[in-house]
Amino acid sequence: MTEKILFKYIDQPDQYKIDTYIKNGGYQAVPRVLKELSPEQVIDIIKKSGLRGRGGAGFPTGMKWGFVPKDSSKPRFLLCNADEGEPGTFKDRELMQKDPHQLLEGIIISSYAIGANLSFIYIRGEFAFEANRLEEAIKEAYNKGFLGKNILGTGFDLEIKVHRGGGAYICGEETSLLSSIEGVRPLVRLRPPYPAISGCYECPSAVNNVETLSNVPHIIINGAEWYAGIGTPKSKGTKIFCLSGQVNKPGNYELPMGTPLRELIEEYGGGIKNNRKLKAVIPGGVSTQVLPVTKVDVKLDFESLIEAGSMLGSGAVIVMDENTCMVETAYRLVQFFEHESCGECTPCREGTYWLSRIMKRIVQGQGRMEDIDLLLDLCDNIFGKTICPLGDSVTIPITSTLQHFREEYEYHIKNKRCPVERK
Amino acid sequence: MTKEIEEKILSLKGKFPKVKTAILPAFHILYQESGYLDPEGMEKISELLEIPLMEVYEVASFYTYFPSEKTGKYIIRVCDNLSCLLSGAEKLIGYLEEKLKIKVGQMTPDGLFTLSTVECLGSCGTAPVMMVNEDYYENLTREKIDQILEKLSKK
Ligand SMILES: Cc1cc2nc3c(=O)[nH]c(=O)nc-3n(C[C@H](O)[C@H](O)[C@H](O)COP(=O)(O)O)c2cc1C
Numbered sequence: 399m400t401e402k403i404l405f406k407y408i409d410q411p412d413q414y415k416i417d418t419y420i421k422n423g424g425y426q427a428v429p430r431v432l433k434e435l436s437p438e439q440v441i442d443i444i445k446k447s448g449l450r451g452r453g454g455a456g457f458p459t460g461m462k463w464g465f466v467p468k469d470s471s472k473p474r475f476l477l478c479n480a481d482e483g484e485p486g487t488f489k490d491r492e493l494m495q496k497d498p499h500q501l502l503e504g505i506i507i508s509s510y511a512i513g514a515n516l517s518f519i520y521i522r523g524e525f526a527f528e529a530n531r532l533e534e535a536i537k538e539a540y541n542k543g544f545l546g547k548n549i550l551g552t553g554f555d556l557e558i559k560v561h562r563g564g565g566a567y568i569c570g571e572e573t574s575l576l577s578s579i580e581g582v583r584p585l586v587r588l589r590p591p592y593p594a595i596s597g598c599y600e601c602p603s604a605v606n607n608v609e610t611l612s613n614v615p616h617i618i619i620n621g622a623e624w625y626a627g628i629g630t631p632k633s634k635g636t637k638i639f640c641l642s643g644q645v646n647k648p649g650n651y652e653l654p655m656g657t658p659l660r661e662l663i664e665e666y667g668g669g670i671k672n673n674r675k676l677k678a679v680i681p682g683g684v685s686t687q688v689l690p691v692t693k694v695d696v697k698l699d700f701e702s703l704i705e706a707g708s709m710l711g712s713g714a715v716i717v718m719d720e721n722t723c724m725v726e727t728a729y730r731l732v733q734f735f736e737h738e739s740c741g742e743c744t745p746c747r748e749g750t751y752w753l754s755r756i757m758k759r760i761v762q763g764q765g766r767m768e769d770i771d772l773l774l775d776l777c778d779n780i781f782g783k784t785i786c787p788l789g790d791s792v793t794i795p796i797t798s799t800l801q802h803f804r805e806e807y808e809y810h811i812k813n814k815r816c817p818v819e820r821k
Numbered sequence: 822m823t824k825e826i827e828e829k830i831l832s833l834k835g836k837f838p839k840v841k842t843a844i845l846p847a848f849h850i851l852y853q854e855s856g857y858l859d860p861e862g863m864e865k866i867s868e869l870l871e872i873p874l875m876e877v878y879e880v881a882s883f884y885t886y887f888p889s890e891k892t893g894k895y896i897i898r899v900c901d902n903l904s905c906l907l908s909g910a911e912k913l914i915g916y917l918e919e920k921l922k923i924k925v926g927q928m929t930p931d932g933l934f935t936l937s938t939v940e941c942l943g944s945c946g947t948a949p950v951m952m953v954n955e956d957y958y959e960n961l962t963r964e965k966i967d968q969i970l971e972k973l974s975k976k
């Protein structure tokens with residue numbers, strides 16, 4: 399196993415304090431960047447490192463920053479996405495709770511790279527403890543001169559504000575996040591214009607995930623080549639995998655990209671609970687396709703998971719044993735998306751409602767055989783027809799469980815009960 | 822609304838590039854103060870931040886974290902999303918209903934507890950999970966729930 403990067407000091411109880419962070423090598427990247435590198439050089443290093451977004455889409459981070467215009471007369475903003483709402487995902491919380499300065503250092507460098515003097519950390523409302531911890535860390539960083547006016551005498555100014563959300567999953571979607579910060583009803587927005595051109599307050603902005611930004615100081619200190627040497631040829635670095643569900647040792651595991659799913663479940667997760675058999679895995683949060691046990695040897699990286707018929711998403715690996723009903727699972731996830739649809743696009747607003755009704759009757763033993771085609775037809779009418787990807791996401795639990803576990807749907811409909819024997 | 826809270830909300834005004842950004846922080850202050858977004862507080866927010874009342878409600882109604890009606894002194898939010906369900910959340914919700922003698926969505930007659938279910942709390946590695954007001958309780962068991970409720974009832 400390669401060394402941990404983000405979680406190297408995660409078990410040190412005082413790592414959240416600035417002195418411990420500095421003692422462990424922290425805040426060395428900020429002076430190097432501000433005193434020795436131009437913003438273009440920073441962007442170049444991040445591009446060369448191959449770092450890709452950890453929030454779900456895997457977009458190359460350096461390239462995203464490169465889209466922010468350098469010559470704009472408008473202010474620019476860096477927005478840290480700490481909304482962490484994708485069911486199964488719980489890595490950003492641990493990063494903010496236990497190593498907040500690592501994130502702040504990443505934000506300072508990233509803000510410098512795009513020319514932002516104000517940055518918001520948009521954190522989900524429920525994370526009150528973590529929001530407080532960040533506020534404390536920001537105060538410490540101000541006192542040591544890493545934030546505020548004229549940082550370390552270099553002339554660069556930066557203010558970081560912690561902005562708490564209010565319990566809406568959709569606010570993690572980048573355009574909804576912008577609206578939420580602006581203080582209007584946080585509906586999603588059509589792209590283009592992309593946030594890089596017209597984002598927060600219609601000014602050039604970059605939105606990046608907590609884990610993405612936390613990687614930045616390490617890349618600066620150790621170099622792009624070092625980072626690019628970890629992982630697979632196209633998915634670089636480590637990834638924090640959030641392992642949950644029916645495993646013996648759930649938790650966050652930082653491992654190199656390309657680690658086999660089986661290794662994560664068996665070696666790190668200690669195998670399936672109660673000596674049961676593995677049935678299925680959702681590898682990247684509930685917006686990614688469920689994989690049957692036959693795919694357990696897939697490698698966990700962007701490319702391999704697409705090849706296997708799913709996605710890396712946020713790295714949230716949800717494990718289900720033989721006693722799990724896949725129809726009920728799909729129904730629960732459809733209910734989630736129905737609840738969280740912002741209601742702006744008709745296919746998503748109406749579609750989630752109908753999918754949920756049909757799934758309910760199948761689960762309750764009142765389904766009809768035609769319902770399966772009806773579900774697929776509805777999914778077809780939602781997928782790709784909405785402003786944001788939530789519309790696509792709602793179809794994924796249904797189409798992927800139908801692909802791999804169609805017989806469970808048919809059993810429910812024919813026998814009016816669940817095929818899974820609960821032990 | 823006390824003068825102190827009014828001033829807290831008013832002081833948000835100059836903190837952001839645009840004043841409307843203050844709306845979510847103002848909701849958090851009001852929620853801390855009243856336990857819900859009460860009508861009088863909402864009018865005050867509108868007045869202090871100079872945002873039309875209709876717009877204040879338009880934004881507020883989007884966010885499920887802030888109750889729109891009076892709740893118990895303690896709001897219990899139990900996660901019933903996938904990872905928690907796989908870890909036995911359903912039975913624990915039943916247990917809470919039994920113990921508190923109310924259903925999900927209701928408040929105990931003494932006004933102490935409101936029981937609700939919520940979507941993923943971002944703590945699935947320590948499922949099952951619930952929040953009581955702004956505190957997380959993780960790796961829940963029946964015994965833990967007994968202890969938590971007993972402690973809170975005595976406070
Ligand atoms: C419905 C929806 C919810 C999302 N929620 C989050 C989230 O909670 N956290 C996050 O970082 N990205 C989330 N994203 C992805 C963001 O839109 C965006 O791609 C990401 O923050 C970019 O950062 P990155 O490039 O560093 O990954 C969500 C996307 C969608 C469509």
Ligand code: FES
Pocket residue numbers: 485486487900901902903904905906940941942943944945948950
């Ligand atoms: S599913 Fe319950 S905390 Fe994530």
